[in-house]
Amino acid sequence: MKLKIETIRLDYINPFRISRNVTTSKENIIVKLSDGNITGLGEASADSFYGETNATVVQAVKKGFNLIKNEDPFELDRIYDILNKNLGSCRVAITALDIALHDLICKKLKMPVYKYYGLEPIKSKLTSFTIGIDTIPKIIEKTLEAKKYPYLKVKLGCKNDMDIAKAVMDNFKGKICFDANAGWTLNEAVKKISILAKYKPEFIEQPLPPVKVKDLKILKKHVRVPIIADESVVDRNDILPASEFADGINIKLAKCGGIREAFKMCVIAKSLGLKIMFGCRTESSILVTAAAHLGSMADYLDLDTNVLIKNDPYKGDVFDNGRITIIPGVPGLGVSKIK
Template identity: 40%
Template sequence: MKLQTAIEEIHLRHTFTISRESQDVVRVVTVELSDGELSGFGEASPSSFYGEDAEGVREDLQLLEALAADADPLHYRDVLEQAAELLGDRRGALCAFDTALFDLASRKLGAPLWRILGLNPERTPLSSFTIGIDTVERMVSKLREAAQYPILKVKLGTPRDIEIIRELRKETDAVFRVDANCGWTARETIEKSAELKALGVEFIEQPLPPEELDAMEEVCRKSSLPVIADENSILPGDIPQLAGRFHGINIKLVKCGGILPALRMVHLARTLGLRVMFGCMIETSILISAAAQLGPLADYLDLDGNVLISDDPYAGVENEAGRLSLSEGWVRRR
């Protein structure tokens, strides 16, 4: 297989702010893996929070050129084990390679991945649409623009979190989920959870910084709402210690290194009685469509990275008011 890589710039419709950062432009790394007949597409949307950037991921991918040259895409498990060994903890590159390889293998087999995995597309939960942090007025106006979405994920971690949700609630009956991105304390989380529950919030994502995992035991016991791990849920090996500290995990392909580790995380989470969510970074339709293939395995989906951008270079799974259509089609360049 021939491995080609590119760094592509994608632009946010609105400046995207969470508790620790703001973004207008995101640089993603895309991969085209070709066997001379068919091509598979993969992507990494590297995050500085996890110590990666686009240039580094692109360099890491060069380590896989020789492996790709001789590999059979239909032996993708073997190939990915070898890739993981070569890359160590460089998971952005592994994710880009893994998603391209699964895409190529599924094209060779003539069926989309969800079908190969025996998944029922009707079990795909609705995806949420994310509202980033802004002034309360601007968050209300973003919510009005997103009126078609029945589930909204609201970024919090500000001094006016409850006011934000109260104002948004005046506008809609939509389900709210909130993501504090490590911006709260344990006491704050327990206190806010009751108020947020009364305001129709479904769950809280990652209230505390990841190093405060022990404090999550009390939060998990006393919170009025379920708590879902994101910054604490990176790799399969992270999952066992999350039982009893969270009610569920948010899996993102670029955090864990692609579809193969994501499947391991799903199975571990289910074994431990944890709920499963698939989330995303700001990314194109390549990575969103890859994650959507696993959608029927999830309780919750937050796969809106491609609809938050204005210039997606790719087209794949369609998002109609949060309903993701798993079709027989594959991702293509627009």
């Protein structure tokens, strides 16, 4: 195999703010693995919350590739174990290599990634559309623009959370969920969730920091709205502990280590009776489409960042008014560069 690394810049249509930061643009790493005349695409979206930078990602990808370049690309479990052992602290680099390998081998097999796992392609499956933290006038404007979508995710984790929630719900009548991105204390969470409950949200996502395990367990006893764990669950090892304070988990390919790990996480979560959600970071259609290939295993999808940015250089899954479709029968990820 041969490796090629590129950098792409993704620009948001509107500044995207969550509880801990605001993003207007982001540079992601594109990984290309070639074997003969077939090339697999992968992507890394580094997140400073986990101590990742593009520099450390590139270094880890190069190191990982040198460890696996002579391996059989079809030995995905063996390759994952090698990468996990040597790059465990940079999971996003494992993700980029894993996705590129899946794209490569499935192109060789002339089958879609979903079929490789015995799954059906999703067709018009509902995904949430995200409203980031903003001023109240801007929140109202964004909500009115998003009225065509049947399901919204609203970012919280600031002083005027209740004003934001009210501004959205006064102007939207569809499905709703709220995401604090670990931005609340225990007392805040109890009070705010009790108020948010009147809007009948599907769930509240990551109300407290992941290190506050004791508080998360206490919170679970005081609220009736389902809790989805995001930052608390990185890979399969975190699922059982999270089951003590959460009703479901948010799986992100960039966070967990790729498609192979995500599939195994789904199996474990289902065995524990947990809801499954697929989410994303700031990503192009490479990462978003890769997650969508496992979409039939999910109860919830939050795969919308490729439509929140204005210059996605790739095309893959089809997003239509808040619903996602994987084009059936296309080998690999089914992602291509926009010409």
